[in-house]
Amino acid sequence: MKKGALKKAFRLYRFIRPYRFSFFVGFVFLLLTGATAIAFPKFMGMMVDAVKGESGFTVNQVGLILALVIVLQSVFSFFRIYLFVSVAERGLAALRIEVFQHLIRLPKSYFDTQRVGELNSRISNDISLIQDTFTTSLAELIRQLIIIVGGIIALFTVSVRLTLFMLAIVPLVAVFAVIFGKALQRFSKLTQKKLAESNTILEESMHGITTVKAFTAELFQVNRYKAIMQDVVKYGLKGALYRGFFATFIIFCIFGAIIAVVWYAAILVQDGLITLGELFTFVMYTVFIGASIGGIAAIYAQIVKAVGATEEVLDVFEQTPEKIQVESGVESIKLMGNIQAQDVQFSYPSRKDVQVLKGIDFEIKQGQKLAIVGSSGSGKSTLASLVMGFYDFDGLIQIDGTSIQEIGLTPLRKNISIVPQETLLFGGSVRENILYGNPKASKEELIEATKTANAYDFIMDLPEGFDTLVGDRGMQLSGGQRQRIAIARAVIKDPSILILDEATSSLDSESEKEVQIALDQVMQGRTSLIIAHRFSTIKSVDKILVLEQGKVKEFGTHDQLIQNKTGVYSKLLKLQQLS
Ligand SMILES: Nc1ncnc2c1ncn2[C@@H]1O[C@H](COP(=O)(O)OP(=O)(O)OP(=O)(O)O)[C@@H](O)[C@H]1O
Numbered sequence: 080m081k082k083g084a085l086k087k088a089f090r091l092y093r094f095i096r097p098y099r100f101s102f103f104v105g106f107v108f109l110l111l112t113g114a115t116a117i118a119f120p121k122f123m124g125m126m127v128d129a130v131k132g133e134s135g136f137t138v139n140q141v142g143l144i145l146a147l148v149i150v151l152q153s154v155f156s157f158f159r160i161y162l163f164v165s166v167a168e169r170g171l172a173a174l175r176i177e178v179f180q181h182l183i184r185l186p187k188s189y190f191d192t193q194r195v196g197e198l199n200s201r202i203s204n205d206i207s208l209i210q211d212t213f214t215t216s217l218a219e220l221i222r223q224l225i226i227i228v229g230g231i232i233a234l235f236t237v238s239v240r241l242t243l244f245m246l247a248i249v250p251l252v253a254v255f256a257v258i259f260g261k262a263l264q265r266f267s268k269l270t271q272k273k274l275a276e277s278n279t280i281l282e283e284s285m286h287g288i289t290t291v292k293a294f295t296a297e298l299f300q301v302n303r304y305k306a307i308m309q310d311v312v313k314y315g316l317k318g319a320l321y322r323g324f325f326a327t328f329i330i331f332c333i334f335g336a337i338i339a340v341v342w343y344a345a346i347l348v349q350d351g352l353i354t355l356g357e358l359f360t361f362v363m364y365t366v367f368i369g370a371s372i373g374g375i376a377a378i379y380a381q382i383v384k385a386v387g388a389t390e391e392v393l394d395v396f397e398q399t400p401e402k403i404q405v406e407s408g409v410e411s412i413k414l415m416g417n418i419q420a421q422d423v424q425f426s427y428p429s430r431k432d433v434q435v436l437k438g439i440d441f442e443i444k445q446g447q448k449l450a451i452v453g454s455s456g457s458g459k460s461t462l463a464s465l466v467m468g469f470y471d472f473d474g475l476i477q478i479d480g481t482s483i484q485e486i487g488l489t490p491l492r493k494n495i496s497i498v499p500q501e502t503l504l505f506g507g508s509v510r511e512n513i514l515y516g517n518p519k520a521s522k523e524e525l526i527e528a529t530k531t532a533n534a535y536d537f538i539m540d541l542p543e544g545f546d547t548l549v550g551d552r553g554m555q556l557s558g559g560q561r562q563r564i565a566i567a568r569a570v571i572k573d574p575s576i577l578i579l580d581e582a583t584s585s586l587d588s589e590s591e592k593e594v595q596i597a598l599d600q601v602m603q604g605r606t607s608l609i610i611a612h613r614f615s616t617i618k619s620v621d622k623i624l625v626l627e628q629g630k631v632k633e634f635g636t637h638d639q640l641i642q643n644k645t646g647v648y649s650k651l652l653k654l655q656q657l658s
């Protein structure tokens with residue numbers, strides 16, 4: 080276990096702090112359960128001696144004491160568990176919330192480099208692991224330590240000679256058992272890893288079932304799965320070998336050790352050095368101690384794992400979030416929407432060596448429309464995400480004469496609506512998805528927005544209208560329907576700046592025409608950036624920006640650009656008119 084990691088783990092204390100009183104009381108109960116566990120063998124031995132009248136108590140008296148010990152033990156355990164779990168539940172809920180809160184505020188560049196599945200597992204699995212450790216393993220570790228230390232001390236009071244004899248063999252055997260267990264663990268880890276791989280195949284196949292079927296790749300996927308399963312079996316069998324040895328070892332050595340102790344103790348009883356009750360006590364302690372030493376290894380492994388998980392979770396906190404104001408009640412500024420870009424240069428942080436935008440300049444006045452055209456990969460969507468402030472870049476983008484950094488991310492984004500290239504809806508109803516653009520919108524505004532987006536009619540045709548659930552990621556709607564909901568969501572926000580990234584690309588020409596009419600209406604009075612492949616949609620724009628490999632090839636009005644017969648725009652135009 081790394082020292083730094085442990086130090087980090089202690090930072091979790093912050094989340095437990097508000098409940099430290101409960102935690103402390105729980106801890107006291109934990110100590111008490113340890114104490115009662117140690118008292119138990121003592122009184123059991125006294126019971127045996129009481130039979131012969133050697134302990135000074137009657138059988139009934141010792142029975143009563145034992146009953147009391149057990150009652151106390153049960154009550155203490157209840158409070159220990161209840162208090163620890165309640166502290167952990169509350170503390171870890173706070174941790175979960177804080178991780179999510181932090182994560183959602185991290186810049187887009189962070190998510191470009193992280194796998195969603197991994198982040199997911201951090202919030203769910205890793206924190207669950209920490210939770211188990213806090214509620215069970217830590218307490219168990221302390222309890223076992225109490226039993227080992229307390230048990231050994233108690234043993235010395237019974238018989239120093241016998242204790243020394245016991246200490247010479249039992250811990251030795253227990254330590255061997257631990258080492259053996261470690262090897263066993265390695266195989267179970269390998270098996271786990273292979274199982275995780277097989278799960279990935281399973282998941283991929285289910286998610287991409289359409290692709291699998293379309294390519295009749297069922298057999299291919301099954302074979303991949305089979306190959307990994309073979310490995311699972313291979314490691315499983317090796318593990319079984321170790322497991323078998325382990326069981327043999329445990330039976331032979333642990334029980335052998337206990338037999339040795341009992342044998343030696345019996346000799347001491349014969350010689351009258353200890354009583355039969357003391358022998359009984361002694362054997363019980365020995366079994367307790369042996370079990371605790373064995374148990375501690377597993378608990379230790381669990382704690383090491385939890386410390387690792389803690390490190391992963393806390394790593395999220397080391398990332399610097401965007402300067403956005405998540406809290407509600409942010410003063411809203413209404414921007415007019417004059418946009419000016421000067422020498423904008425940009426590379427994605429995840430691929431620093433590739434310059435995606437190489438010095439972009441353009442200017443567009445409030446209420447004007449700018450079309451951004453260019454071949455796939457030329458940087459159109461990238462430019463749009465820079466205007467939204469998704470990434471840091473070199474150069475300057477100003478709105479109404481103020482740089483977007485100075486405006487601040489929250490006010491900036493409150494003034495911009497984007498209909499992205501790939502529309503993602505959230506699970507929930509159609510209504511919720513549209514109101515996402517403006518939760519305070521009235522019913523009339525909602526209907527107005529859907530009508531503008533040409534979505535009203537199809538929504539009314541849905542089984543439950545606005546209350547229809549769209550399914551996981553909106554999968555129960557067609558691509559075009561999703562896009563129109565996204566347009567309605569953008570409209571209801573009433574932004575000064577509108578960014579349409581291929582907003583009509585997944586519509587049929589009929590709906591496209593209709594949505595185009597709708598969009599023309601939406602764009603009225605708003606500065607609009609329109610990214611489009613099809614030129615039919617950009618005839619009426621004020622300016623056209625032709626991007627090629629991250630550079631501005633041409634910039635001007637339609638009439639200006641067609642003057643240059645050999646220019647990129649004229650060429651693209653000709654190509655499209657031919658088709
Ligand atoms: N998140 C990302 N991380 C790294 N590189 C990216 C990322 N997104 C896009 N790119 C790269 O940046 C370049 C420009 O991409 P962009 O999405 O801006 O193109 P585009 O003009 O919108 O293309 P299309 O018309 O196909 O949508 C491409 O070469 C692409 O591979």
Ligand SMILES: [Mg+2]
Nearest residue numbers: 459460461500
């Ligand atoms: Mg794009």
